[in-house]
Amino acid sequence: MFGKPAKILRPDLPKDRRVIVISDIHGNLPYFKGLLEKVSYCREDILILDGDFLEKGPDSLGTLRFIMELSKAGAVYPVLGNCDEWQLVFQWGKDGDAHMRHYFHKRKYGLLFEMLCGMGIDPLSVEQVSVLLPRVEQSYPEEWHFLCSLPHAIETEQFIFVHAGMDGSRPLEENLAEELTARDAFLREGQYFDKWVVTGHWPVVLYGENIVNANPIIDEEHHIICLDGGCVLKDDGQLNALILPNILCKEASRFTCAYYDPFPEAEVLEHQDAGERSYYIRWGDSKVQVIQRGEEFSRCRHIRTGYEMDILTRYLFEEKEVTGCNDCTDYVLPLEKGDRISIVERTSRGVLAKHNGVTGWYFGKWKEG
Numbered sequence: 001m002f003g004k005p006a007k008i009l010r011p012d013l014p015k016d017r018r019v020i021v022i023s024d025i026h027g028n029l030p031y032f033k034g035l036l037e038k039v040s041y042c043r044e045d046i047l048i049l050d051g052d053f054l055e056k057g058p059d060s061l062g063t064l065r066f067i068m069e070l071s072k073a074g075a076v077y078p079v080l081g082n083c084d085e086w087q088l089v090f091q092w093g094k095d096g097d098a099h100m101r102h103y104f105h106k107r108k109y110g111l112l113f114e115m116l117c118g119m120g121i122d123p124l125s126v127e128q129v130s131v132l133l134p135r136v137e138q139s140y141p142e143e144w145h146f147l148c149s150l151p152h153a154i155e156t157e158q159f160i161f162v163h164a165g166m167d168g169s170r171p172l173e174e175n176l177a178e179e180l181t182a183r184d185a186f187l188r189e190g191q192y193f194d195k196w197v198v199t200g201h202w203p204v205v206l207y208g209e210n211i212v213n214a215n216p217i218i219d220e221e222h223h224i225i226c227l228d229g230g231c232v233l234k235d236d237g238q239l240n241a242l243i244l245p246n247i248l249c250k251e252a253s254r255f256t257c258a259y260y261d262p263f264p265e266a267e268v269l270e271h272q273d274a275g276e277r278s279y280y281i282r283w284g285d286s287k288v289q290v291i292q293r294g295e296e297f298s299r300c301r302h303i304r305t306g307y308e309m310d311i312l313t314r315y316l317f318e319e320k321e322v323t324g325c326n327d328c329t330d331y332v333l334p335l336e337k338g339d340r341i342s343i344v345e346r347t348s349r350g351v352l353a354k355h356n357g358v359t360g361w362y363f364g365k366w367k368e369g
Contacts (some may be wrong), residue, residue, distance in 0.1 A: 023050035024201025051081025051163025263342035270364030275332030291295030330359035
């Protein structure tokens with residue numbers, strides 16, 4: 001992808017239709033279908049998929065084919081993310097064989113992996129992926145043609161839909177493909193835009209410090225919207241949607257959001273105050289020292305900050321004194337009797353739960369359903 005010019009699409013979209021924007025599905029077809037049902041998606045809507053609809057999840061091929069079917073029936077506009085540029089595999093040739101073998105053995109699923117399985121080939125036994133690429137292209141011509149036709153960004157009168165971000169000091173078409181599809185922590189760059197720039201790529205929870213909040217971020221000052229709810233990537237992740245009344249709407253007060261996750265719901269039966277302190281240990285900064293290892297929970301000290309918290313022992317990657325861990329928090333949710341929560345983890349101490357997209361602990365009584 002490096003050095004590749006970006007492909008920009010400027011479609012003439014109907015001005016009177018609802019617009020639904022979803023990013024970072026990551027091959028999780030049940031979440032995608034669940035969110036479409038939750039927002040009552042229909043063929044009259046405009047659906048924009050803001051990149052990374054493939055990879056990391058269990059069903060990339062099924063997700064791709066579902067998107068292709070939706071595209072035939074309605075106004076559906078996918079944008080390429082860094083996980084969707086699979087057509088570049090055909091340009092790697094034999095130089096990419098070692099990379100692909102490592103990827104296959106690490107993930108054990110993914111678009112090319114699933115395509116090879118569909119051809120009756122065991123991907124884990126393949127030594128030279130490059131030799132098989134012409135056969136893959138012949139076996140899946142519609143899928144590859146569809147991927148190759150997609151843009152890196154969509155621009156309208158009021159919006160730019162791009163997977164990871166952009167350099168606003170240059171015209172959109174002067175940005176390279178990698179600048180639009182693989183730009184980390186875009187919101188922290190401090191750029192300002194006249195149009196709304198809608199992105200995914202960087203899970204919104206990573207912008208927080210002490211509280212895990214997976215809801216979309218709508219930054220009116222910078223005109224940036226971040227959508228990635230951590231679907232597939234986070235144990236408590238969700239798939240987010242931004243909903244616009246129409247493509248000309250630019251007032252943030254008229255934007256709405258929705259999310260889907262499959263966690264069972266429960267009713268809170270007791271009041272709980274928020275905790276006095278909390279921290280969020282997350283990907284990229286997850287090294288901890290195990291002070292006391294327990295069967296269910298282990299007392300740990302975060303290496304960089306020195307912050308101590310109890311972490312579920314099964315969240316620890318290795319049985320070493322210093323190890324990485326899954327994302328975790330000790331935030332105590334502020335809740336009232338009658339509030340609705342979603343149960344992420346059940347433990348002997350209480351439940352790790354989500355309330356309105358925020359993850360934390362609840363230690364009181366609750367009723368499922």
